[in-house]
Amino acid sequence: MTKITFIESDGTRHETEAENGATVMETAIMNAVPGIVAECGGACTCATCHVYVDPDWVDTVGGPSVMEEDMLDFAFEPRPNSRLSCQIRVKDQLDGLVVHVPTRQG
Ligand code: FES
Numbered sequence: 001m002t003k004i005t006f007i008e009s010d011g012t013r014h015e016t017e018a019e020n021g022a023t024v025m026e027t028a029i030m031n032a033v034p035g036i037v038a039e040c041g042g043a044c045t046c047a048t049c050h051v052y053v054d055p056d057w058v059d060t061v062g063g064p065s066v067m068e069e070d071m072l073d074f075a076f077e078p079r080p081n082s083r084l085s086c087q088i089r090v091k092d093q094l095d096g097l098v099v100h101v102p103t104r105q106g
Helices: 024-030 055-061 066-072
Strands: 002-007 013-018 050-053 082-084 097-100
Touching: 002 024, 013 024, 050 055, 055 097, 066 082
Parallel strands: 002 097
Antiparallel strands: 002 013, 050 082, 050 097
16 A cells, blocks of 8 residues: 545645555545545546645656646646646555645636
8 A cells, every 4th residue: 555645725634545556536536535526537638636746756756748738737726746646646656645735626
């Protein structure tokens, strides 16, 4: 199991155990993390699973694909560390990952 922490915009922390091979979005949904809507179910067509990757984790997580980058234009207040959580696959190297949930989606 891989530990992933979601931090809401008000500072509320959700520490989760993620399954390798699942996505960060699926982990949020399974753990009822508020603020991750995931309208399209992970097809990279809605941008409502937007998260800010904690600065300490940006290099490890890596950047978005071209398709994801295009969708991030539709996200609420995108920043350089923005990612769509349905496009981040959980793996051992992400153990301890911290992501921040935006104030709102869309
Ligand atoms: Fe729709 Fe991630 S769930 S883009």
